Amino acid sequence: MDLQVEGKTALVTGASKGIGFATAAALAAEGARLVVNARDAAGLEAAAERLRATGADVVAIAGDVSNARQIKALLAATKERAGAPDILVSNAGGPPAGAAALLDDAAWAKGYDLTLMSAVRLARGVLPAMRAAGWGRIVFVTSLSVKEPVANLTLSNAFRAGVTAFSRTLASEVAEHGVTVNAVAPGYTATERLDELFADDYARARLVATIPAKRFADPAEVASAVAYLCSVQAGYVTGQTLLVDGGVVGSTY
Ligand SMILES: NC(=O)c1ccc[n+]([C@@H]2O[C@H](COP(=O)([O-])OP(=O)(O)OC[C@H]3O[C@@H](n4cnc5c(N)ncnc54)[C@H](OP(=O)(O)O)[C@@H]3O)[C@@H](O)[C@H]2O)c1
Structure with a gap:
C-alpha cells in the first residue's frame, strides 16, 4: 500500500x-523527507547516513527531548532546514526502572520531562503549522504498559x-x-533498550515464554504500525492506541 506521504516532512x-x-x-521508504533526532550527534549522523544510503532525504538534528529549550531549538532548526513537519513521531529512550515505593522526587521529575513533557512540548510545537495546513499526523511511541503496568517500570507506567x-x-x-493524534504501544521489541532491561539469557527466555x-x-514491525498511522489512508483514525505486542495484553478492550 502506498501511504501517500511522499514529499511530506516527518520529524x-x-x-x-x-x-x-x-x-x-x-x-x-515511503518517500517522506526525514528529520531525525537523538542526543548523541555522532550516532545520529551515522544513522542518517544509513538512511541516505537508501536514497532518502535526511536532515540530522541532535538534541535532548527531555529539555524544553532543546526542543525549541530542534523545532526551529527543523523548520529552517526541512520546513514545518507534516508528521511528528514522538519517541525517546525509556525512563529508568525503579520500584514504585522507592523512586525519589528527582527521578520522578526527570521521568516527567523525558516521557510526558517531551510528547506535550513536541506536539504543541508542531501543531500550529499542521492546523494552518489542514493536515497533520502525530504519533506517540508509548508501551504496552499503558494497558498493563510492567513490574518495576514505575515511571514508564505512570507517565505513558x-x-x-x-x-x-x-x-x-x-x-x-x-x-490525527494516535499512539503506538510496542510490546517487547528487540532493541538496545530491551537488552538493558533484560540482560541475562535466563530472564530473556522467561520473558519470551510469556509472549503468545x-x-x-x-523494530520494523512496530515501525510499520507507526507508518500506517502517518498515512493519508489513516485520516479517520484518531485518539487511538495501537498495540503491537505479539498478543501479550489479553484484555478484550
Ligand atoms: N524495546 C522495547 O521492548 C520497548 C517496549 C515498550 C516500549 N518501548 C519504548 O519505546 C521507546 C523506544 O524504545 P527503543 O527500544 O527503540 O529504545 P532504544 O533502542 O534505547 O533507542 C532509543 C533512541 O532514542 C534516543 N534517545 C534517548 N533519549 C533521548 C532523549 N532524551 N532525547 C532524544 N533522543 C533520545 C537514543 O539515542 P541517544 O541515546 O543518542 O539519545 C536512541 O536513538 C522507548 O521509550 C521505550 O521505552 C520499548
Whole structure:
C-alpha cells in the first residue's frame, strides 16, 4: 500500500536506534523527507547516513527531548532546514526502572520531562503549522504498559498513561483541522533498550515464554504500525492506541 506521504516532512525523535530508527526508515521508504533526532550527534549522523544510503532525504538534528529549550531549538532548526513537519513521531529512550515505593522526587521529575513533557512540548510545537495546513499526523511511541503496568517500570507506567490521556484529549481538539493524534504501544521489541532491561539469557527466555507469539518484535514491525498511522489512508483514525505486542495484553478492550 502506498501511504501517500511522499514529499511530506516527518520529524522522528529518538531516531538513531531501535524503534525510532526503524520508523524513520519506514517513512523514508515511503518517500517522506526525514528529520531525525537523538542526543548523541555522532550516532545520529551515522544513522542518517544509513538512511541516505537508501536514497532518502535526511536532515540530522541532535538534541535532548527531555529539555524544553532543546526542543525549541530542534523545532526551529527543523523548520529552517526541512520546513514545518507534516508528521511528528514522538519517541525517546525509556525512563529508568525503579520500584514504585522507592523512586525519589528527582527521578520522578526527570521521568516527567523525558516521557510526558517531551510528547506535550513536541506536539504543541508542531501543531500550529499542521492546523494552518489542514493536515497533520502525530504519533506517540508509548508501551504496552499503558494497558498493563510492567513490574518495576514505575515511571514508564505512570507517565505513558499520561501521554495516552494527553493524546486522546488532543485528538478531539484538533480533528476538525485534519490532524490525527494516535499512539503506538510496542510490546517487547528487540532493541538496545530491551537488552538493558533484560540482560541475562535466563530472564530473556522467561520473558519470551510469556509472549503468545513466542518471540520479540522486530523494530520494523512496530515501525510499520507507526507508518500506517502517518498515512493519508489513516485520516479517520484518531485518539487511538495501537498495540503491537505479539498478543501479550489479553484484555478484550
Ligand atoms: N524495546 C522495547 O521492548 C520497548 C517496549 C515498550 C516500549 N518501548 C519504548 O519505546 C521507546 C523506544 O524504545 P527503543 O527500544 O527503540 O529504545 P532504544 O533502542 O534505547 O533507542 C532509543 C533512541 O532514542 C534516543 N534517545 C534517548 N533519549 C533521548 C532523549 N532524551 N532525547 C532524544 N533522543 C533520545 C537514543 O539515542 P541517544 O541515546 O543518542 O539519545 C536512541 O536513538 C522507548 O521509550 C521505550 O521505552 C520499548
